[in-house]
Amino acid sequence: MELRHLRYFVAVAEQQSFTRAAEKLFIAQPPLSRQIQQLEEELGVQLFERGSRPLKLTEAGQFFYGHAQQLLAKAADLKSMTQRISHVEQNLVAGFVASTLYGMLPRIIYSWRQQYPDIPITLHEMSTTEQISALKEGRIDVGFGRLRIEDSLVRRIILRTEKLVVALPPGHRLAGSVEALNLADVVDEPLIIFPNKPRPSFADQVLSIFADRSLKPERIIEVRELQIALGLVAAGEGISIVPNSLYGMLRNDIHFMPLNDPNAVSPIIMSMRQHDHSENLHKLLEIIYSLYDKAGIAYTRENV
Structure with missing residues (x-):
């Protein structure tokens, strides 16, 4: 069985016609029919209901169709990722979620440019979900996000x-009332979460933290991005849960207070292609660990 057999089969299944599939594939119909027949003989099953108009898949054909689509998609991802690997030593392209700009990411990028001025680094803001797609499509080489998204073609380092x-409006009754707040203290406050799409996102991470403690915010306000959330907090529209960074x-219109909950955390996750072990990624990770050491930030060292 070869990839062309899968492509031919998927085309016939989607067009529901050998004639239309042959036109789409730019081949004659008789060779296409022979290829499908060979595939059925190899599998030992009938994939199409013969004589049906339009052409219909058998139960075995429907099963095979779903897996054929996945294999073709993985083959396309493999092609784009391999092509990207051939260029990765000449430059580095990174995706990032906006909230990481308030932490160590700017210093990481600055250090890269100081240490490796001959290897350009390009940044693209995108959600963690978008980063996974961009990695597989070869549009970026590394992503910095906060969500644990499982994908067999992508590996992650936390x-x-x-x-x-907690971000509170100025003059809020809880501001400065205690050294640290509990989530139960703010569950009755309007909760401003971000981003509202694409999902899942940091918003779902915050909501799950409440849910894990059997808490349900009284009112939820979804906004597009972090700065809008902070603006609404400053305007007194509600409170928001944000990263410690x-x-x-330097804002006098927002009061930040720590949470009295050691498990109320958000990970910083570095994502890359599963089998990408380029020198650039190794250099980037060494810069990150060096900066963490200098800043006294706790981490678990992993190798690319």
């Missing part, structure tokens, strides 16, 4: 976990 804090922001 660089560190970051504590979450925002704690040091």
Whole structure:
């Protein structure tokens, strides 16, 4: 069985006609029919209901169709990823979620440019979900996000976990009332979460933290991005749960308070293609660990 057999089969299944599939594939119909017949003989099953108009898949054909689509998609991903690997030593393309800009990412990028001025690094803001697709399509080489998204073609390194804090409006009754807040203290407050799409996102991470503690926010306001959430907090529209790296922001219109919950954290995750062991990724990880050491940030060292 070869990939062309899968492509031919999928074309016939989707067009529900040998004639239309042959036109789409730019081949004559008799060779196409022979290829499908050979595939059925190799599998020992009938994939199409003969004589049906339009052409229909048998139960075995429907099963085979779903898996054929997955294999063709993985083959396409493999092609794009391999092509990207051939260029990765000349430059580095990174995706990032916006909230990581308030942490160590700017210093990481600056250090890269200082140490490797001959290897350009390009940045693209994108959600963690978008990063996974971009890695497989060869559009980026590494992603920095916060969600644990499983994909067999992508591997992840959890660089560190970051504590979450509560962003309160100025003059809020809870601001400065205690050294740290519990989630139960703010569950009745309007909760501003971000981003509202694509999902899943950091918003779902925050909601799951409440759910894990059997808490349900009284009212939820979904917004597009972090800065809008902070603007609404400053306007007194509600509170927001944000990464600790925002704690040091020079804003007098928002009061940040720590959470009295050691498990209320958000991971910083570095994602890359499963079998990409390029020198650039190794260099990037060494820069990250070096900066973490200097900043006294706890982490678990892993190799690319």
